[in-house]
Amino acid sequence: MVGLNIGIDFGSSSTVIAAQGKGIVLDEPTVIAVDRESGYPVAFGNNAYTVLGRTDDTIDVVRPVVNGVVSNYTMAEKLLRFYIQKICGNMIFKPNVIITVPSAATKLDRRTFIDVVTSAGAGKVCLIEESLASAMGAGISEKSLSGRMLINMGGGSVDVSVVTMGCISVSDTIKIGGLNLDEEITEYLKRKHDILIGPLTAERLKICLGSAVMRGEEIALVASGKSGLDDMPITFEVSTTEIYECINEKVNAMVEGICSVLEKTPPELIGDISDNGIVLTGGTSLLFGMDRLIKSVTGIDTKIADDPLYNTVNGILDITKNLGLLREGYDYQTIHQLN
Ligand SMILES: Nc1ncnc2c1ncn2[C@@H]1O[C@H](COP(=O)(O)OP(=O)(O)OP(=O)(O)O)[C@@H](O)[C@H]1O
Ligand SMILES: [Mg+2]
Structure with a gap:
């Protein structure tokens, strides 16, 4: 098959891309900043992420993948096109792309993934369920x-x-997922203390203080935000117990699932x-x-697993080298081969 084989983990938080023979070539947030009036992209990935929560009302920062599936086709296409272009440059042949999907993705979700990645510049596309790809990346062989x-x-x-x-x-x-836990923290601080924080602070509080089980010892952290009363900057202290309590319901819903x-x-x-x-x-x-x-x-x-943030893309990378690692039913196809 002609064309470079690349693997894309197009996640709700981050996009990680690996190319056969090169390893991981891109790791950036799945975020795009667009001018609200013209709809024209003004920043992609890392650059868009730095303005998340810091923009005025002329720029929208969009996450085109929500709950693992494409939720904004146009923005997903623009972001993937930018990334594919960055990796493949002016190669004559279009790349063959293996891209992950949630295992419960509907037929329509799957078709949308193939469609969007094809419009963004892929030649042939193969879909693989994320948990299966990540298991392979975690070193669990097919056997x-x-x-x-x-x-x-x-x-x-x-x-x-x-x-x-x-x-x-x-x-x-x-x-x-993790983004929903960040939202819980943001809403809790607003509701309970009238403090407004941005998404980057919420994620930092979750990573530093959050837990799925009650921690043995209490830790507190000082963070900055904005007072909801007078819109003035404010520093505040938040503890592990508070964060545990506010994300607990969502964590339990994950475990129930x-x-x-x-x-x-x-x-x-x-x-x-x-x-x-x-x-x-x-x-x-x-x-x-x-x-x-x-x-x-x-x-x-x-x-x-070791290296949990990269198991998925490492699994896809193995598959780009040898599609035979998978059982029957997985193959590259073009959008025209779908019925
Ligand atoms: N040490 C940590 N503790 C808690 N959460 C973390 C930690 N490190 C990263 N995360 C969270 O993991 C999430 C990103 O994980 P990952 O890259 O696997 O998601 P994704 O592949 O983009 O999303 P999805 O597969 O659900 O579409 C983020 O919500 C991030 O805040
Ligand atoms: Mg993922």
């Missing part, structure tokens, strides 16, 4: 992909798959999962105590 539960916890969704013989047997995508996949799993497979354990990937798996919480609720040994 051992039997009776395992793989959970990718990202910025916009939690993708849960039970895999047997290299195929997904039961799966679901819970539409809650995981349990509902276990409930749908055939008994023999549950036995295998109990023996093999659960593997967590994705940035939100790094929330303090997430593995412990899942273990205590499910009763199944739960481990966070």
Whole structure:
């Protein structure tokens, strides 16, 4: 097949791209800044992220992927076009792209992914479920992909798959991710203390103070924001217990979603999962105590993979080298081959 093979993890929080023979070539937030009046993009990725929460009302900062699926086709296309151009430059042949989708993506979601990436400059496209790709990136070979539960916890969704013989047997995508935890923190501070903070501060508070289980010792942090009373700058102290309490409901909803996949799993497979354990990937798996919480609720040994933010793209990179790593049913196709 002619053309460079590239793998794209087009996540709700970040886009990571790897090219065959080169490794990871791009890692930027899935964010685009557009001029509100003309609709023309003014910044992409890292540059757009730095203005998130800092713009006036002439610029919109858009996240074109929400809960793991394309929510703004035009902006997703512009962002991917920019990234593909950055990597492929003036290559004569269009690249062949492997791109991840949530395992519960509908037919329409899947078609939209193929459509958007083709419009952005891809030749042929192959879709792969995120939890499957991330398991491969975590070093679980196809041979051992039997009776395992793989959970990718990202910025916009939690993708849960039970895999047997290299195929997904039961799966679901819970539409809650790390970005929703950030929103909970923002809303809590506004409601409780009349303090306004931006998305970058909310994410920092979550990473530094947030937890899925109550922490043994209380930590507090001083952060800056704006008073909702007089719009003046304000510094305030926030503690681990406060953050735990405000994100707890959403964290529990993630765990309930995981349990509902276990409930749908055939008994023999549950036995295998109990023996093999659960593997967590994705940035939100790094929330303090997430593995412990899942273990205590499910009763199944739960481990966070090494390098959880990059397992997905590393898995796709392996597949760009050898599509044969996957079972039948995965292949590159053009938009015209879809019916
Ligand atoms: N140490 C950490 N503790 C808690 N959350 C973290 C940590 N590091 C990263 N995150 C969160 O992980 C999320 C990003 O994870 P990831 O890159 O896997 O998501 P994504 O692939 O873009 O999203 P999705 O797969 O859901 O579409 C962000 O919400 C980020 O705040
Ligand atoms: Mg992801």
